[in-house]
Amino acid sequence: MLKDTFNALTAAGEAIYTEKRSKFYAFALPVENEEDIKRWLTEYKKKYYDARHHCYAYALGTDGSITRSNDDGEPSGTAGKPILGQIRSFDVTNTLVIVIRYFGGVKLGTGGLCVAYKTAAADALANATIEEQIIKETIRMEVPYADADTAMRFVREEGAEIISRDYTATSTIMVASIRRKDKEKLTERLLKILSLKLIKDNEE
Known part of the structure; x- marks a missing residue:
């Protein structure tokens, strides 16, 4: 079964x-x-212009597959990678974590830097609000007016909603939004309406 949820921040966190x-x-x-x-x-960077390092990492996409990390002058792998590791550890996506360092005059060494950036990132994420998000997909269809009520009933019964509706001389064109895991079932029901036509994106 396709995964149809992901975790994301709904409020920022600081530490x-x-x-x-x-x-x-x-x-x-x-x-x-x-x-x-x-x-x-x-x-x-503008707000903390006098800091020595502005390190960060992020994950994007419902599966978190788009990632990047940046050490911003720290030894390679000691800042961005630990920050990204915490984003992974908290199992969140569509998330950016920035850690800004003001040097205190004492070198921390590579191990100390990794721990510091990891801890700071973890504390900020712990202070953020994280909520589960539902992945929704759309079904675009054209159905003659005579069968429109049946199509609408199927949409409602499967927990979907109509997000747009246009009209032609003989039919209505509807777009339904539905949870990813339920899309196949609704599609199968809609196709039982022989007059209904599913519209692919490239057919618009």
């Missing part, structure tokens, strides 16, 4: 972690796309 006088300001932020990410990075 401050201190290690040997270095301060790590961490921010866990909900994002929808790379434009959101660019906007947040620009904002936080």
Whole structure:
């Protein structure tokens, strides 16, 4: 069965972690796309312009398959990777975590840096609000007016909703939104209406 839920932030979280006088300001932020990410990075780099490092990681997509991490001048793998590891550990996607470091004058070493960035990211995520999201898909159909009520009944009975409706001289064109796991069942029921035609996206 296709997975039709994912976890995402519905409210941001913040945290401050201190290690040997270095301060790590961490921010866990909900994002929808790379434009959101660019906007947040620009904002936080401007706000904390005097910090030495602005490290981050993110995961995008309902399956979290789009990822990136950045060490921003820290030794390779000591900042972005631990941050991304915490995003994975919290099992969230559509999430950006930024950790900003103010150097305290004492070097932490690669091991110390990994722990610091990991801890700061984890604390910010723990302070965020995380909720399960349902993945929905759409079914586009054209059905003659005589069978429209039957199609509408099937849609309602399967827990879907009509999100748009257009009209032609002889039929109505409807788009139904439904939970991914229920799409196949509704499609099978709709196809029992012989006059109904399913419309693929490239047929619009």
